[in-house]
Amino acid sequence: MxxxxxxxxxxxxxxxxxxxxxxxxxxxxxxxxxxxxxxxxxxxxxxxxxxxxxxxxxxxxxxxxxxxxxxxxxxxxxxxxxxxxxxxxxxxxxxxxxxxxxxxxxxxxxxxxxxxxxxxxxxxxxxxxxxxxxxxxxxxxxxxxxxxxxxxxxxxxxxxxxxxxxxxxxxxxxxxxxxxxxxxxxxxxxxxxxxxxxxxxxxxxxxxxxxLPALSATERPQQESVSFYHQAIRAAIADNDVDKAMGLLRDAEQLGITDADQVFRDAMKAQLDKK
The missing domain is CATH 2.60.120 (Jelly Rolls)
Incomplete structure (x- = not known):
């Protein structure tokens, strides 16, 4: 952006x-x-x-x-x-x-x-x-x-x-x-x-x-989408591409993947611990 x-x-x-x-x-x-x-x-x-x-x-x-x-x-x-x-x-x-x-x-x-x-x-x-x-x-x-x-x-x-x-x-x-x-x-x-x-x-x-409207109580993102975004966020942070990771985070939240933010935080901390 x-x-x-x-x-x-x-x-x-x-x-x-x-x-x-x-x-x-x-x-x-x-x-x-x-x-x-x-x-x-x-x-x-x-x-x-x-x-x-x-x-x-x-x-x-x-x-x-x-x-x-x-x-x-x-x-x-x-x-x-x-x-x-x-x-x-x-x-x-x-x-x-x-x-x-x-x-x-x-x-x-x-x-x-x-x-x-x-x-x-x-x-x-x-x-x-x-x-x-x-x-x-x-x-x-x-x-x-x-x-x-x-x-x-x-x-x-x-x-x-x-x-x-x-x-x-x-x-x-x-x-x-x-x-x-x-x-x-x-x-x-x-x-x-x-x-x-x-x-x-x-x-x-x-x-x-x-x-966009929020997901209703009965709507849930499919597991394939959850796994994809979790993996993509971790991969972007591993490549030190924080901007890409944040874009993926926003897209994941749009789909109702509520734990994407925690995945982002955990991946950031894990990346820092490697240094």
């Missing part, structure tokens, strides 16, 4: 992007934490588009729903069959390790993601070291609005994230192996960059406006 990348710098002023930066994107008052959702700055989601965010010292600080950190809030579209949201955090000299909560208008939690749900992705093509996580949410009866809140765990700022040493990556690229080269420990921080991309569950690629 060709991605059009929008650069929205974390609820702060961004020069040169008048299409997205107007009064609604101004920073929160300096020195004040946001204690009510309705007073927080919110960004809209553009479906099937990668949105890049920079969390800086000027990003609003959230003090809501047991959150105490700079945070970004997205107003989610109400898609009948639900949303799959991919989150990737850039690992540089430090890393903003993302956690996420999806809440409704009353503050009820509909989905969550913490750092234990993240996996490490090695540099690939134009992308550097990244942490990746996925969160899925389905509107429930009584939900009039849904919000995605992305923040970091302030209590874990003394911890680090292990990434592969560049010399080791270079050796692996040449077919060599340097067992004596250890991982680099990158400190966690309250600032950093991440990206998100939201996809409607049940919608085919390049047809985001079409939301």
């Amino acid at each position: 060709n991605k059009k990348v929008f650069f929205i710098y974390g609820l702060l002023l961004l020069s040169g992007c008048s299409t997205f930066v107007d009064n609604q994107y101004k920073v929160a008052p300096a020195g004040k934490a946001v204690t009510q959702l309705e007073k927080a700055k919110q960004l809209p989601i553009t479906m099937e588009k990668e949105i890049k965010i920079a969390v800086t010292a000027q990003t609003q600080v959230l003090d809501i729903y047991s959150i105490d950190s700079p945070g970004v809030i997205f107003d989610l579209p109400m898609v009948k069959n639900g949303l799959a949201i991919n989150i990737e955090a850039e690992v540089n000299d430090s890393v903003f390790v993302p956690s996420a909560k999806v809440i409704n208008q009353s503050g009820d939690i509909r989905a969550e993601l913490d750092d234990e749900g993240l996996v490490y992705l090695k540099p690939r093509l134009a992308d550097g070291n990244r942490l990746q996580g996925n969160i899925k949410v389905h509107p429930q009866i009584g939900d009039s609005s849904l919000y995605l809140v992305i923040f970091t765990d302030k209590d874990k700022l003394n911890e680090t994230v292990a990434v592969s040493h560049p010399a080791k990556l270079d050796a692996e690229g040449r077919g060599n192996y340097f067992p004596e080269v250890g991982d680099i420990q990158v400190p966690r921080a309250l600032t950093g960059k991440f990206s998100i991309e939201a996809t409607a569950l049940g919608a085919r690629n390049n047809a985001q406006s079409i939301v």
